Amino acid sequence: MRISSLLRYxxxxxxxxxxxxxxxxxxxxxxxxxxxxxxxxGVLLAVQDASGKPxxxxxxxxxxxxxxxxxxxxxxxxxSATAAASQNVEVAENAVADVALVIATAPRxxxxxxxASRFKEAQIALSPKVGTTVYTIDQQLIDEYGKxxxxxxxxVLLQLPGVAQDSKASGSIHVRDEHANVQFxxxxxxxxxxxxxxxxxxxxxxxxxxDFVTGAIPAQFGMRTAGIVEIQTKDGIDTPPGGSIGVxxxxxxxxxxxxxxxxxxxxxxxxxxxxxxxxEQGIENPTPSRNAIHDRTQQLQAFGYFSKVVSEDTRIxxxxxxxxxxxxxxxxxxxxxxxxxxxxSNVDSGFNAIxxxxxxxxxxxQNNYAVASLQQKRGQLDYQAxxxxxxxxxxxxxxxxxxxxxxNGVASDVTRSxxxxxxxxxxxxxxxDAHTPRFGGSFTHQYTQSDNTVQAFPTDDAGNPxxxxxxxxxxxxxKRGNLLGLYIQDEWRIDPRFxxxxxxxxxxxxxxxxxxxxxxxxNALFKGTDATAIHAGYARSFPPPPQELVSQPSIDLYAxxxxxxEIPVSDTVKAERTNYFDVGLAQKIAANWSMTIDAYYKDxxxxxxxxxxxxxxxxxxxxxxxxxxxxxEVATTFAEGAWSxxxxxxxxxxxxxxxxxGQSLFGVDELAYIADNYIYLDHDQRYSLSGGLSYxxxxxxxxxxxxxxxxxRDTPDGAPPNSGKLPGYATVGxxxxxxxxxxxxxxxxxxxxxxNLFDKTxxxxxxxxxxxxxxxYGGRRTWFMGLSQRF
Numbered sequence: 001m002r003i004s005s006l007l008r009y010x011x012x013x014x015x016x017x018x019x020x021x022x023x024x025x026x027x028x029x030x031x032x033x034x035x036x037x038x039x040x041x042g043v044l045l046a047v048q049d050a051s052g053k054p055x056x057x058x059x060x061x062x063x064x065x066x067x068x069x070x071x072x073x074x075x076x077x078x079x080s081a082t083a084a085a086s087q088n089v090e091v092a093e094n095a096v097a098d099v100a101l102v103i104a105t106a107p108r109x110x111x112x113x114x115x116a117s118r119f120k121e122a123q124i125a126l127s128p129k130v131g132t133t134v135y136t137i138d139q140q141l142i143d144e145y146g147k148x149x150x151x152x153x154x155x156v157l158l159q160l161p162g163v164a165q166d167s168k169a170s171g172s173i174h175v176r177d178e179h180a181n182v183q184f185x186x187x188x189x190x191x192x193x194x195x196x197x198x199x200x201x202x203x204x205x206x207x208x209x210x211d212f213v214t215g216a217i218p219a220q221f222g223m224r225t226a227g228i229v230e231i232q233t234k235d236g237i238d239t240p241p242g243g244s245i246g247v248x249x250x251x252x253x254x255x256x257x258x259x260x261x262x263x264x265x266x267x268x269x270x271x272x273x274x275x276x277x278x279x280e281q282g283i284e285n286p287t288p289s290r291n292a293i294h295d296r297t298q299q300l301q302a303f304g305y306f307s308k309v310v311s312e313d314t315r316i317x318x319x320x321x322x323x324x325x326x327x328x329x330x331x332x333x334x335x336x337x338x339x340x341x342x343x344x345s346n347v348d349s350g351f352n353a354i355x356x357x358x359x360x361x362x363x364x365x366q367n368n369y370a371v372a373s374l375q376q377k378r379g380q381l382d383y384q385a386x387x388x389x390x391x392x393x394x395x396x397x398x399x400x401x402x403x404x405x406x407x408n409g410v411a412s413d414v415t416r417s418x419x420x421x422x423x424x425x426x427x428x429x430x431x432x433d434a435h436t437p438r439f440g441g442s443f444t445h446q447y448t449q450s451d452n453t454v455q456a457f458p459t460d461d462a463g464n465p466x467x468x469x470x471x472x473x474x475x476x477x478x479k480r481g482n483l484l485g486l487y488i489q490d491e492w493r494i495d496p497r498f499x500x501x502x503x504x505x506x507x508x509x510x511x512x513x514x515x516x517x518x519x520x521x522x523n524a525l526f527k528g529t530d531a532t533a534i535h536a537g538y539a540r541s542f543p544p545p546p547q548e549l550v551s552q553p554s555i556d557l558y559a560x561x562x563x564x565x566e567i568p569v570s571d572t573v574k575a576e577r578t579n580y581f582d583v584g585l586a587q588k589i590a591a592n593w594s595m596t597i598d599a600y601y602k603d604x605x606x607x608x609x610x611x612x613x614x615x616x617x618x619x620x621x622x623x624x625x626x627x628x629x630x631x632x633e634v635a636t637t638f639a640e641g642a643w644s645x646x647x648x649x650x651x652x653x654x655x656x657x658x659x660x661x662g663q664s665l666f667g668v669d670e671l672a673y674i675a676d677n678y679i680y681l682d683h684d685q686r687y688s689l690s691g692g693l694s695y696x697x698x699x700x701x702x703x704x705x706x707x708x709x710x711x712x713r714d715t716p717d718g719a720p721p722n723s724g725k726l727p728g729y730a731t732v733g734x735x736x737x738x739x740x741x742x743x744x745x746x747x748x749x750x751x752x753x754x755x756n757l758f759d760k761t762x763x764x765x766x767x768x769x770x771x772x773x774x775x776x777y778g779g780r781r782t783w784f785m786g787l788s789q790r791f
Contacts, residue, residue, distance in 0.1 A: 026091040028068040030078045030099045032060050039064025050075045119315045122382045123188045126426045128491050131523025131535040133584050133598050135160050138209040146735035146753040149205040150248045156204050160212050161633040161648035164688040167284045167764045167776035175227035177629045177654035178670035179609050182226035186231045192420035194367040194392030195548050201323035201367040203271050206303045208232045215582035216537030219487040219503030219521040225541040233305050235270035236262045248782030252281035267309040274302040284776035286332040288761045293357050295330040318334045319371040326364050333357035336660045340468040341402050359403040367392040383427035393417040409562035411455040418548035420446045434493050441486035446547050448477040456563035471556050481511025481547045497527045507598045509544035516573045517542040531588035539580045545573040565664035573621050573661040576608040595636040601631040607656045611771015613665040624656030647691040654681045670721050680722045682769040686710045700738040707731050715768040722769050729762035753786040
């Protein structure tokens with residue numbers, strides 16, 4: 001796969017690519033014509049360098065031309081992927097070379113296969129990114145990370161500007177100081193939200209490339225708006241049948257075998273992958289020790305994408321995904337029992353038959369989805385219509401011996417499930433050279449079920465236990481809800497250097513809350529020179545509360561038990577309403593050095609946040625009446641000969657005031673203080689930094705990466721909520737990767753590396769702060785090695 005240029009200005013979007021190549025200046029204009037000289041559109045042309053290495057490929061446009069820009073001076077071969085036509089060309093620095101290929105009339109099956117590439121380009125074009133900041137990660141860059149395609153998706157995203165690290169139990173990542181609010185789109189379709197847990201249903205292995213969109217996003221994107229993870233998957237288009245099989249192993253008994261198959265057959269294309277992971281390090285350790293107690297995990301991921309070109313103007317596709325995960329909840333030894341349980345513990349006598357190191361709490365998760373899509377082109381109209389279904393389930397099982405009761409006074413067996421079915425439509429119409437209107441929307445129907453079987457001790461009016469025999473409370477609920485989003489927008493190319501994208505969307509949520517909002521959006525991009533681009537935007541947004549996480553506990557059921565909240569009131573969680581302002585600059589400082597800077601401000605009403613409340617590691621949403629977030633991001637990339645690298649810095653602050661929903665989750669004093677004072681959000685981190693450096697030599701490459709942060713929020717004893725911060729941290733990882741090419745069995749790749757090279761001990765969470773359930777430490781130094789055989 002060709003690595004995209006350092007600073008890409010495509011269709012008016014501001015984009016920084018975290019992939020690198022040497023300084024480029026030459027251009028090849030390749031055209032495809034039939035025997036009579038008629039231009040052929042949609043013919044996939046490829047460019048190889050003098051050594052035969054693939055550099056780039058793309059389909060010809062309506063004029064039969066494919067333009068390959070920013071190439072190093074040298075000798076190349078231009079060829080057709082579906083016909084026996086090729087031509088050599090030599091191009092000098094800063095020069096333009098024209099190449100004309102004559103394509104013999106191909107059989108219909110080959111023509112339709114080429115059309116698949118054109119459909120892919122049209123699908124991408126349905127999602128405009130004018131005036132936003134777009135960071136691009138491609139398959140080749142993922143392969144250069146230490147663990148390659150085995151790198152979890154959250155670790156891939158942590159290499160982007162404005163993304164901060166958190167523990168798996170607290171949300172894993174935060175984009176621009178927001179909790180969650182990240183939207184995943186695969187091949188143009190928004191994935192329905194699943195129950196939040198420790199696992200990740202999106203696998204890095206099936207990624208062809210990712211556009212990570214932030215800022216004041218266009219009207220097309222709704223619901224989750226902090227960051228859009230736009231993924232184009234591997235698809236098998238114009239690919240001979242093949243695949244790979246591999247295994248990754250390492251410290252903490254890590255074993256992760258994987259397999260993938262990809263290819264095309266006639267007008268059908270396919271890609272299938274699966275991997276299984278087992279490890280003794282499933283969740284962050286609650287202690288600073290090297291090995292956690294009771295922390296085994298088993299995870300299975302699978303994904304498939306199948307498409308068929310029915311005719312020159314119609315394509316159908318099917319996408320399937322599945323995730324299954326089992327997690328042991330790690331134990332924190334030497335904790336003091338707080339409650340007496342008949343036959344198990346007695347606080348007064350000091351008897352305790354269940355040491356905290358012997359607890360056996362477990363959590364199981366699953367997330368399955370299926371998407372069927374129809375894509376058509378009717379003259380100047382392009383559209384994709386999709387039908388989707390998703391089911392997710394999470395089950396937390398407390399210690400069967402009663403350990404949760406001994407240490408927390410409550411034992412909750414919690415099951416939450418969510419099913420979603422819906423439709424999505426995205427369409428564009430090329431009105432003329434200046435205007436491209438786009439319109440569409442989505443509708444989702446959800447059914448959420450929450451089953452809670454809770455054991456707690458009876459108490460007197462003062463809250464003191466009156467018995468060491470627990471009572472059982474059954475608290476089950478369910479809810480049906482709908483989400484509707486509609487939009488219309490226009491991309492107006494006022495002149496070659498100035499583009500405006502403006503539109504409006506309508507969102508409605510009808511579930512635990514019934515609300516709606518009209519949201520205007522406008523984004524502008526001005527390319528002052530070929531090296532300088534400025535963008536600015538405003539967006540009103542309406543993130544609804546995640547229905548799959550909202551529950552309605554019957555508070556009265558818990559009266560006079562150790563499960564009773566301090567505050568017996570819990571207002572319904574509401575949708576957030578945000579006014580978002582963003583401005584940025586991208587500058588190509590030299591041929592091999594680029595930089596961007598972006599600033600933003602968010603004024604927020606009904607600010608949504610999530611926290612872990614109680615022993616079950618399930619997040620629950622709540623609202624602050626108002627809040628704000630602001631920050632600056634700086635990113636730079638460079639490449640010089642065999643060296644390449646990137647460095648990102650994010651500076652951010654986020655605060656909220658007056659909790660107005662889910663009040664029963666909080667203490668009286670905590671809630672009273674927040675009612676009158678702005679506090680830092682628990683996931684606020686002032687400084688976040690990520691960087692990477694790579695050196696290539698022969699068939700090998702040596703890479704290093706760094707991840708650093710100033711520390712998330714905590715609450716010191718006697719201090720206001722979230723007023724303190726944890727110590728800063730910085731970790732370094734290194735990896736050596738080598739590829740043996742053209743073996744009898746295909747290409748073989750080996751890799752070896754170390755995470756947290758200097759074995760730094762650092763806290764992600766210390767168990768204090770608003771909605772923080774337990775301490776979590778970052779992983780200690782861990783080695784890994786892997787082999788992958790392509791065939």
